[in-house]
Amino acid sequence: MARRESMAEPTFLDALSLPMVQRGLVAGSLCGLCCASLSPLVVLRRMAFVGDGIAHAAFGGMGIALFFVAGSRFEDNSVRAITILWCLVLGFAIGKVTRRGESGKLAEDSAIGIAFSVSMALGALLIMLKQQRERTYVQPIDALLFGNIFLLTDVDVVLLGALTVVILAVLAMFFKEIFFYAFDARLAEVSGVDARFIHYLFIMLLVLVVVISSRVVGIVLVSASLIIPGVIALRLCTRLLPAILTASVIGSLSFFFGMYLSHLWRVSPGSAVILLQFVCLLAVKLLLLIRGPKVAAH
Amino acid sequence: MSDAPVAVSSPTAPVHAADAPSVIELKNVSFAYAPGTPVLQNVNFRVWEGEFLGLIGPNGGGKSTLLKLVLGLLSPQEGEVLVLGRKAETLGKDRALLGYVPQDTTVRRQFPATVLDVAVMGTYARLGLFRRPGEKERTAAREALKHVGLEGLETRQAANLSGGQQQRLSIARALVAEPRLLLLDEPTSGLDTGGQAQLFALLDDLRKHYKLTVVMVSHDVTALAHYADQLACLSRTLHWHDRSELISEAVLRKVYACELDAFFIQHREHLKEFHADNAPAGHAHGPHCEHDHGATGKHG
Numbered sequence: 334m335a336r337r338e339s340m341a342e343p344t345f346l347d348a349l350s351l352p353m354v355q356r357g358l359v360a361g362s363l364c365g366l367c368c369a370s371l372s373p374l375v376v377l378r379r380m381a382f383v384g385d386g387i388a389h390a391a392f393g394g395m396g397i398a399l400f401f402v403a404g405s406r407f408e409d410n411s412v413r414a415i416t417i418l419w420c421l422v423l424g425f426a427i428g429k430v431t432r433r434g435e436s437g438k439l440a441e442d443s444a445i446g447i448a449f450s451v452s453m454a455l456g457a458l459l460i461m462l463k464q465q466r467e468r469t470y471v472q473p474i475d476a477l478l479f480g481n482i483f484l485l486t487d488v489d490v491v492l493l494g495a496l497t498v499v500i501l502a503v504l505a506m507f508f509k510e511i512f513f514y515a516f517d518a519r520l521a522e523v524s525g526v527d528a529r530f531i532h533y534l535f536i537m538l539l540v541l542v543v544v545i546s547s548r549v550v551g552i553v554l555v556s557a558s559l560i561i562p563g564v565i566a567l568r569l570c571t572r573l574l575p576a577i578l579t580a581s582v583i584g585s586l587s588f589f590f591g592m593y594l595s596h597l598w599r600v601s602p603g604s605a606v607i608l609l610q611f612v613c614l615l616a617v618k619l620l621l622l623i624r625g626p627k628v629a630a631h
Numbered sequence: 632m633s634d635a636p637v638a639v640s641s642p643t644a645p646v647h648a649a650d651a652p653s654v655i656e657l658k659n660v661s662f663a664y665a666p667g668t669p670v671l672q673n674v675n676f677r678v679w680e681g682e683f684l685g686l687i688g689p690n691g692g693g694k695s696t697l698l699k700l701v702l703g704l705l706s707p708q709e710g711e712v713l714v715l716g717r718k719a720e721t722l723g724k725d726r727a728l729l730g731y732v733p734q735d736t737t738v739r740r741q742f743p744a745t746v747l748d749v750a751v752m753g754t755y756a757r758l759g760l761f762r763r764p765g766e767k768e769r770t771a772a773r774e775a776l777k778h779v780g781l782e783g784l785e786t787r788q789a790a791n792l793s794g795g796q797q798q799r800l801s802i803a804r805a806l807v808a809e810p811r812l813l814l815l816d817e818p819t820s821g822l823d824t825g826g827q828a829q830l831f832a833l834l835d836d837l838r839k840h841y842k843l844t845v846v847m848v849s850h851d852v853t854a855l856a857h858y859a860d861q862l863a864c865l866s867r868t869l870h871w872h873d874r875s876e877l878i879s880e881a882v883l884r885k886v887y888a889c890e891l892d893a894f895f896i897q898h899r900e901h902l903k904e905f906h907a908d909n910a911p912a913g914h915a916h917g918p919h920c921e922h923d924h925g926a927t928g929k930h931g
Contacts, residue, residue, distance in 0.1 A: 377742065506761060513752050516742065520733060523702045524808065525726035525756025571788050573743045 357482040361592035363493035369584020372563030387543040391451035392418030396456025424493040424540035479601035480551035554603035561610040654655035660710035683845040685855030725757035730805030734816040738790040747785040753807030775803040
């Protein structure tokens with residue numbers, strides 16, 4: 334009851350005193366940083382669809398985990414682990430398909446589209462079967478789809494923290510290879526850069542980001558957070574490093590305030606965050622319309 | 632022309648000695664994307680150090696496939712592709728020794744890189760993992776940019792250059808890696824006459840300066856006949872047509888009309904001049920020039 338009263342007139346500081354909100358804001362900011370730091374690369378490599386595919390696959394992974402581990406719940410570590418594993422396997426398959434390019438029998442977007450819709454369908458089927466079998470609503474499906482601040486646990490925060498460290502380390506260590514790969518993967522390969530390694534590394538990072546972030550913003554909207562900050566940053570910056578940094582700042586801030594609004598308005602974090610990012614995009618477009626296009630600055 | 636359509640199932644290089652340094656060597660190479668429809672059949676082919684080879688042929692004749700084999704992107708089903716004496720697929724980071732200029736050198740709109748950034752990419756393979764390009768690499772890149780005539784544009788966004796400039800940027804990127812061989816895939820297709828003349832002049836200059844071997848795939852037969860030391864025509868197989876003469880319209884008509892034959896014409900005088908210019912470099916050109924003469928009688 335005390336909590337309800339404090340939320341009746343929720344100031345920012347009031348809200349901050351709630352552990353759930355603290356956890357949500359920290360998890361959200363980290364999640365925003367992870368997604369956004371990869372987003373310029375996702376946009377440049379035209380992998381938006383891949384992010385979407387992995388998100389759908391994550392749903393399949395959750396379904397499998399929930400169904401086969403009896404009595405399991407969304408926030409159980411076993412569910413988390415199986416989902417991540419499932420997505421890493423499918424991520425490896427995407428890596429193969431996207432490298433094969435034109436020489437494959439099936440176009441890569443068709444292959445990804447089929448594989449991940451099937452994974453999602455399988456997930457939905459298994460979750461419903463589990464509900465019939467265990468005669469309970471395991472948890473609302475919309476939490477899986479759009480995220481739910483109440484379902485975040487400390488494990489999510491730790492995972493997101495570790496993921497942030499991994500992403501920043503990989504970007505720092507392989508920056509020049511990733512830069513060349515984003516410029517032209519084929520050219521990087523024939524120029525003696527191990528583009529295959531970078532390709533799989535990048536896809537695996539994407540998988541981890543999508544799977545772990547999808548618990549915050551939900552699987553439907555996670556791919557948008559891999560695109561919008563990158564699009565904004567690429568409109569503003571003329572070099573890759575500033576673009577990644579700009580996207581990361583936009584990502585963490587939009588997630589931070591998105592999570593806060595989600596708590597304030599009692600809406601799902603996914604919709605709050607993505608709409609906030611979209612408003613940013615519109616603002617930047619407007620700004621550029623008024624001030625003219627970007628100029629090279631060093 | 633009467634000797635053109637001889638049996639060409641396994642033509643061997645008639646001109647040079649086996650021990651002369653060859654930059655590219657294809658031995659009995661066959662390749663098919665799908666079984667039963669070979670793109671390349673029993674191709675034997677050598678490019679010698681310091682040469683400028685023009686590769687022509689009809690669409691679907693296997694030119695791009697040959698390039699991919701040399702670049703190590705494809706492996707032949709039969710035979711061997713040797714680049715600098717090593718199997719093309721196993722070159723790894725030494726692929727930097729092959730400067731490749733793709734057909735499409737357009738930098739994607741909004742790609743966040745300056746002209747200098749793109750040129751420096753040429754040094755990445757040589758640097759290896761975990762090492763960042765420093766002042767040394769940037770200086771080399773600036774020099775290459777100067778060489779291709781892009782001096783003063785280093786801080787411009789690469790995507791904002793004109794088409795011809797982007798192509799020269801791609802050449803600069805390839806040059807920064809200090810390649811032994813420059814492979815150009817239809818570089819003249821997007822250029823007007825002036826741009827083409829500029830490109831050939833630039834290549835001529837670069838060959839002398841960097842002692843490069845150049846292989847150019849192109850439809851521009853007239854220009855190639857003028858500038859290249861040798862001309863090879865590829866249409867599934869390669870025929871080595873060993874004659875010191877300019878390519879004639881009759882030959883071309885035959886090549887593009889006929890499916891299985893290919894022609895090979897040498898401009899030995901060009902090559903000799905080139906080697907004479909570069910004599911002090913001493914890459915054992917002597918023996919292979921001698922064999923030029925020795926072998927001429929074989930087909931004549």
